[in-house]
Amino acid sequence: xxxxxxxxxxxxxxxxxxxxxxxxxxxxxxxxxxxxxxxxxxxxxxxxxxxxxxxxxxxxxxxxxxxxxxxxxxxxxxxxxxxxxxxxxxxxxxxxxxxxxxxxxxxxxxxxxxxxxxxxxxxxxxxxxxxxxxxxxxxxxxxxxxxxxxxxxxxxxxxxxxxxxxxxxxxxxxxxxxxxxxxxxxxxxxxxxxxxxxxxxxxxxxxxxxxxxxxxxxxxxxxxxxxxxxxxxxxxxxxxxxxxxxxxxxxxxxxxxxxxxxxxxxxxxxxxxxxxxxxxxxxxxxxxxxxxxxxxxxxxxxxxxxxxxxxxxxxxxxxxxxxxxxxxxxxxxxxxxxxxxxxxxxxxxxxxxxxxxxxxxxxxxxxxxxxxxxx
Numbered sequence: 001x002x003x004x005x006x007x008x009x010x011x012x013x014x015x016x017x018x019x020x021x022x023x024x025x026x027x028x029x030x031x032x033x034x035x036x037x038x039x040x041x042x043x044x045x046x047x048x049x050x051x052x053x054x055x056x057x058x059x060x061x062x063x064x065x066x067x068x069x070x071x072x073x074x075x076x077x078x079x080x081x082x083x084x085x086x087x088x089x090x091x092x093x094x095x096x097x098x099x100x101x102x103x104x105x106x107x108x109x110x111x112x113x114x115x116x117x118x119x120x121x122x123x124x125x126x127x128x129x130x131x132x133x134x135x136x137x138x139x140x141x142x143x144x145x146x147x148x149x150x151x152x153x154x155x156x157x158x159x160x161x162x163x164x165x166x167x168x169x170x171x172x173x174x175x176x177x178x179x180x181x182x183x184x185x186x187x188x189x190x191x192x193x194x195x196x197x198x199x200x201x202x203x204x205x206x207x208x209x210x211x212x213x214x215x216x217x218x219x220x221x222x223x224x225x226x227x228x229x230x231x232x233x234x235x236x237x238x239x240x241x242x243x244x245x246x247x248x249x250x251x252x253x254x255x256x257x258x259x260x261x262x263x264x265x266x267x268x269x270x271x272x273x274x275x276x277x278x279x280x281x282x283x284x285x286x287x288x289x290x291x292x293x294x295x296x297x298x299x300x301x302x303x304x305x306x307x308x309x310x311x312x313x314x315x316x317x318x319x320x321x322x323x324x325x326x327x328x329x330x331x332x333x334x335x336x337x338x339x340x341x342x343x344x345x346x347x348x349x350x351x352x353x354x355x356x357x358x359x360x361x362x363x364x365x366x367x368x369x370x371x372x373x374x375x
Contacts, residue, residue, distance in 0.1 A: 001029040006036045008335065010043055011113050117334060118323045120341045125322065127348040129315035134355045137312070138173055141362040142166045148369035157257060157285075158372040161278040164261050165365050168270040169358055177221070178268040184208065187263055188255045190248045199237050201246050207267025213237060222267030242274065243267045257281055275364050276301065282372050300371055304364040312359075 001009075006029045012018050013026060030037045145162050152159035171178060184206040191200040197214025204210070209226045210219050211233060218233055220226035223243045227234055234240065238249040244260030246253050255263065264270060279300050283293045329337060 001025050003029075003033060003036055006030070006033065007039055008339075010036075010040050011335070011338075012331075013040070014043060014113075113334065114326055117329075117338055117341070118319070118326045120338070120345065121322050121326060122317050122319050124341055124344055124348065125317050126315055127345070127352060129317070130312065131348065131352055131355060133315065134312060134352075134359050135173060138169065138355070138359055138362040141359075141366040142169060145362075145366040145369035148366070148373035157261075158278070158282045158369075160258070160261050161282075162365060162369050164265045165270040165275070165278075165361070167265060168268050169361050169365070171268055172354070173358055178207065178266055187259060188244060188246055188253050190246050190251050190253045192248055192251050194237055194249075199239075199248060201239055201248055203243065203246060203263065205262070205266065207243060207263050207269075211237075211239065222269045224267075224269045224271070242271075243269050270361060270365075272304075272361070272364065275304070275361075275368055279368055279371070300367070303371075304367050307363045307367060308360040 006026055009018060009022065009026050013023060018026065030040060145166055149156070149159040149162045154160060184204040187203050187205050189200065189202040191198060193199075195214055198212070199214070200210075200212045202210045203223070207222045208219060209221075209223055211217065211226070211230070213233065213236075216233070218226070218230045220229055223241060223246075227240070239247065241247040241252070241254075244255040244263045254260070264274065276297060280293060280297055283296050287293050287296070326334070326337070
């Protein structure tokens with residue numbers, strides 16, 4: 001029996017659903033696997049805690065009170081240590097499923113398992129709703145940014161920056177990767193001596209970066225990917241910069257802003273520093289005083305950051321409907337649902353982090369477009 005098989009069987013053991021042969025095989029594994037034995041003890045403790053809570057709960061609190069308690073605890077996911085607020089929500093879930101027979105009745109282990117699946121499914125739906133709302137908010141902000149600079153020609157640097165940034169944010173929102181050109185010439189490069197050999201960094205017209213050192217050659221789709229995937233090489237040879245602007249130790253080289261925008265479009269990157277650079281370039285073309293340029297940039301940065309820090313509203317989840325659905329599942333379906341939820345929750349968490357960054361980028365771009373659009 002593998003650890004994966006054993007951990008899948010632990011809930012069935014606590015539910016009293018294993019036959020004699022299955023239970024004997026599981027105990028043999030537990031005798032030689034300390035990790036699985038610790039997992040069993042943790043599950044037993046969790047069941048005892050929740051069973052005691054369910055036994056002491058009110059039989060029929062108002063539906064709205066149950067919903068408020070469950071909604072309040074939905075963001076909490078850990079099952080080892082249960083805060084008081086989350087425990088109240090699990091009691092509410094148990095009551096909505098109908099697993100408490102009396103004010104003094106102790107819930108069965110299978111009922112605890114149902115409550116746990118309801119909790120996880122509630123959080124999954126909450127995350128999915130947050131993801132959809134964030135996507136819609138980003139698309140709305142990008143549309144506002146494009147409208148703010150509408151009517152400006154393609155040669156206008158601010159309008160071009162908005163076009164490139166909104167395209168790249170949309171690509172990442174849709175999880176698309178920009179296509180590279182089959183044949184692309186050099187856009188910017190640096191070559192210098194290091195460690196008894198030559199180090200060269202080249203960025204091509206399609207955004208790709210190629211680094212040749214005395215020991216190896218590495219490539220990346222853009223500078224952001226180079227710095228994240230090949231950080232050891234970049235640190236060793238002091239390679240840095242951003243798309244269209246390269247640095248190797250104290251040497252640097254860069255393309256003009258229009259050329260850099262082309263690289264950004266093909267490479268797919270847009271971040272906060274690029275926005276500050278775009279704003280500074282736009283202001284420099286209109287203001288002669290460097291101090292005034294930096295003052296206006298600071299004001300612009302504060303506006304962007306204040307807007308990005310505004311929290312997104314929490315979605316409402318119908319816990320009672322989820323509970324009814326879970327209660328109707330068979331034992332096999334319940335186990336399959338648990339496995340699927342674990343995979344989905346990890347995927348949603350990673351996607352939410354990525355979309356939160358894109359939300360910040362989109363809001364900053366909207367403010368940039370509004371600022372330049374007024375003049």
